[in-house]
Amino acid sequence: MSLFLHYLSLPYLLEGIEVTLQVTALGLAGGLMLGLILAWMQLSRFRWLSGIARGYTVIFRGTPLILQMVFAYDALPHIGIKLPAIAAAGLALACNEAPFIAEMLRAGVLGVDRGQVTAGQALGMTPSVLMRRVIAPQAIRTMIPAFGNEAVSALKNSSLASVIAVQELTLRSTQLASSTFDFFSIFFASGLLYLVLTGAVGVIQLALEWLLDLDRASRGRKFADYLPYLLPWRRADLATKLELTEKTAPAVAADAAMQPEIPVPPSRRLTREDRTKRAATIARNNVAVEVKQLRKRYGAQTVLDGLDMTVRVGEVVALLGPSGSGKSTLLRCVNHLENWDSGTVRVGGRRLGFQDLGFQDDGKPLTPRAIANERASVGVGMVFQQFNLFGHLTARENVAGPLRWVHGLTKIDADRRANELLDRVGLSHRADALPRHLSGGQQQRVAIARALAPNPSVLLLDEPTSALDPELVNEVLEVIRRLAVDDGLTMIISTHQIRFADEVADRVAFLSGGTIIEEGPAHEVLSNPRNPVTARFLSVMETDKAPEAVR
Amino acid sequence: MHKWLGGEARRASLPWRRAVLGAVVAAGFVTTGFLATIGAAQAAPAACAALQAKYPDWKGKTLVNAINPHTPGYEAIDPKDPSKYVGFDIDLGEEIGECLGFKLTYKAVTFAALLTTLASGQADIVISDIYATEERAKAADFITYSKVFDGVLVAKGNPKKITGINTSMCGAAAAENTGFVEVPLVQALIPQCKAEGKPEPTLQLYDNNANCIQAILAGRADTYVNDVNTVDNAVKANPATLEKAIAVTIPYSVGIAVPKDKPKFREAVMAVMMEIYKSGDQAALLKKWELDPNNLKEPGLLTVN
Numbered sequence: 001m002s003l004f005l006h007y008l009s010l011p012y013l014l015e016g017i018e019v020t021l022q023v024t025a026l027g028l029a030g031g032l033m034l035g036l037i038l039a040w041m042q043l044s045r046f047r048w049l050s051g052i053a054r055g056y057t058v059i060f061r062g063t064p065l066i067l068q069m070v071f072a073y074d075a076l077p078h079i080g081i082k083l084p085a086i087a088a089a090g091l092a093l094a095c096n097e098a099p100f101i102a103e104m105l106r107a108g109v110l111g112v113d114r115g116q117v118t119a120g121q122a123l124g125m126t127p128s129v130l131m132r133r134v135i136a137p138q139a140i141r142t143m144i145p146a147f148g149n150e151a152v153s154a155l156k157n158s159s160l161a162s163v164i165a166v167q168e169l170t171l172r173s174t175q176l177a178s179s180t181f182d183f184f185s186i187f188f189a190s191g192l193l194y195l196v197l198t199g200a201v202g203v204i205q206l207a208l209e210w211l212l213d214l215d216r217a218s219r220g221r222k223f224a225d226y227l228p229y230l231l232p233w234r235r236a237d238l239a240t241k242l243e244l245t246e247k248t249a250p251a252v253a254a255d256a257a258m259q260p261e262i263p264v265p266p267s268r269r270l271t272r273e274d275r276t277k278r279a280a281t282i283a284r285n286n287v288a289v290e291v292k293q294l295r296k297r298y299g300a301q302t303v304l305d306g307l308d309m310t311v312r313v314g315e316v317v318a319l320l321g322p323s324g325s326g327k328s329t330l331l332r333c334v335n336h337l338e339n340w341d342s343g344t345v346r347v348g349g350r351r352l353g354f355q356d357l358g359f360q361d362d363g364k365p366l367t368p369r370a371i372a373n374e375r376a377s378v379g380v381g382m383v384f385q386q387f388n389l390f391g392h393l394t395a396r397e398n399v400a401g402p403l404r405w406v407h408g409l410t411k412i413d414a415d416r417r418a419n420e421l422l423d424r425v426g427l428s429h430r431a432d433a434l435p436r437h438l439s440g441g442q443q444q445r446v447a448i449a450r451a452l453a454p455n456p457s458v459l460l461l462d463e464p465t466s467a468l469d470p471e472l473v474n475e476v477l478e479v480i481r482r483l484a485v486d487d488g489l490t491m492i493i494s495t496h497q498i499r500f501a502d503e504v505a506d507r508v509a510f511l512s513g514g515t516i517i518e519e520g521p522a523h524e525v526l527s528n529p530r531n532p533v534t535a536r537f538l539s540v541m542e543t544d545k546a547p548e549a550v551r
Numbered sequence: 552m553h554k555w556l557g558g559e560a561r562r563a564s565l566p567w568r569r570a571v572l573g574a575v576v577a578a579g580f581v582t583t584g585f586l587a588t589i590g591a592a593q594a595a596p597a598a599c600a601a602l603q604a605k606y607p608d609w610k611g612k613t614l615v616n617a618i619n620p621h622t623p624g625y626e627a628i629d630p631k632d633p634s635k636y637v638g639f640d641i642d643l644g645e646e647i648g649e650c651l652g653f654k655l656t657y658k659a660v661t662f663a664a665l666l667t668t669l670a671s672g673q674a675d676i677v678i679s680d681i682y683a684t685e686e687r688a689k690a691a692d693f694i695t696y697s698k699v700f701d702g703v704l705v706a707k708g709n710p711k712k713i714t715g716i717n718t719s720m721c722g723a724a725a726a727e728n729t730g731f732v733e734v735p736l737v738q739a740l741i742p743q744c745k746a747e748g749k750p751e752p753t754l755q756l757y758d759n760n761a762n763c764i765q766a767i768l769a770g771r772a773d774t775y776v777n778d779v780n781t782v783d784n785a786v787k788a789n790p791a792t793l794e795k796a797i798a799v800t801i802p803y804s805v806g807i808a809v810p811k812d813k814p815k816f817r818e819a820v821m822a823v824m825m826e827i828y829k830s831g832d833q834a835a836l837l838k839k840w841e842l843d844p845n846n847l848k849e850p851g852l853l854t855v856n
Binding site for chain 1: 617620622627633659670760764765
């Protein structure tokens, strides 16, 4: 025991820790840099880049670290690169860690909800803004435990540097054992030293998890709540504690009940005369969206089959039709979230997919960055079925963030605009809440506020109420109704809410098989469909509720 | 008076300590103020001054000595101060350095990596109780300086009745270090054992002495054949559990390995070794480290093209 304590405090071994940490730090830092490059290459849309990255991964993940160490130390000098031993060990460790770190990064990036990425694109974010503001902040949170593992494994793997004369902890321990014959005392001591180091990594990991915990501020989680993760016998204890914190937090359901109802002034309901007047006004307006002969296929399946559609400024068009009839794809084309095979899409007179300069398409697709800029300048807002709010941002930031990142507003202006819009959708009291603490209806209202923030010329709504519980549908529909009636916003809504379409839409277009098979004034088409397919669809949808008579 | 008898250990990290080669030489030879601060009446002998004049290329340089520091008596860290390496080979290297005017730093590698480290240029010289064989001479040139006597380490009482590297090892498990010359010698027993209808000996390969000795202590191996002094040291450290079955002569010499592409360096080291041998310093070093005086041998060259 006294020998054990002697070796535990021996400066010779403690100095070895320093070398061990140097090699580990070089390995992790280098591995992170290389891993970032590798992950970027693997996620790249250029095949040759991802091919090179895959080749690297195969080689460096598939060969033992000990060989890589010997290679960096003994083979590189033959081509004139003579690194000091610690640097050679750090290089080998970095090259070895890189593919593992790259896979972690890739998994983290791909793990971020695709819907949020689409929402970011729809808001006109360029790929780099999207990565920095939406993907990375969320991916990093999920990657911390994996990083902790990787750091511990790198720390232990650094012991292999002993084969290339790096005087780290393991090499010092074996040398000491050889000269003193105190084999076990020495290895128990060095084992304990390694445990202390890996334990420290564990604490750092938990501290980071705590710092990045989105609930830290709102739920008052303390670092002390995390520490028991290090102690296996207290795990159960922790679970109950965290559960308690969850319970004491304001319950979403209760909160939803408390929210102010959005009153619907009856006078806003449109009468037949209103409708006629409205139709006459709209007919004189400019064309907002013009789709001509749009065709798109996914492999053998034709999704859009020469579709034509014109939407005028201030007009509200409801797209109806069975699933797979092309409604969503059409909306995604209008926002250029999808490319199409042939045909044209014009928004506000500007033809999408073509450079501003006006010359003819040279056949090359625009870069994602150019498309993003196009979206931002054309001004098409989009609301999704699954809300797709940015999960790591508060309601206010969901609205204000894109205004700053895409449209260059100052923080003050962006926040003012966000507050104003949240007020309009009746959520100013929830501005600081994270999406996951909001009900579905509240989330969709925030999503609408976010889409409205840059003052779009057209708002696209892709089945905005389909993912909502029935009791939450009305609060969202009411917001949309007001946008149509009060604000005169141009909207294209794909929906299954026949009654809502009847009330709000100026026109309905019925899609089937990628074309519009019937369209016309909403009430007319919904009450007297001419096309048998439309009639059948409507009768199925409306078996229990006929379109409400317009007063 | 020999410097060695003063028992000055060399720092692994701060190798430079002035020492003196040969017998006491009259004052009047070149003495620097620096030398005077370290020890009285220390001066480079005339022979070294002449050698430095003839081989000036390494004067003032710092060279790297690759060692496998797991052999107490030859090269191991100092248990009292683990920042230093001590042993016969360490002293010998320092003395060569002093004579030619260079300092040494140490690079600890596994035994099997000694010559690759030299060949890759990561080290300039290897003085690490390595036996000079024709096979190894393909990778480096050797200046031989010591005869080889091997000891056969076994568990106390020699339960397997091993009497040397012969058919008494049939069916036994031998622990050896990767790259040791004893490895092929044990392998050569396999056909002999077969011819006598006995089970083959098995080999366990480790990468340092401590692991080989632990293999016997743990009952995994029956024997470990290595330099007799190493074996004696192991028995000294574990008198209740280990013993030396026998000492055997191995037809090799211990050698200093130098790069094949530096004949001038080989020539210089060889010349210094002749001086050290002739002056009696080598014998004194053996005595200092309690090694068998019979190891003493006139330096020779082993090169293979």
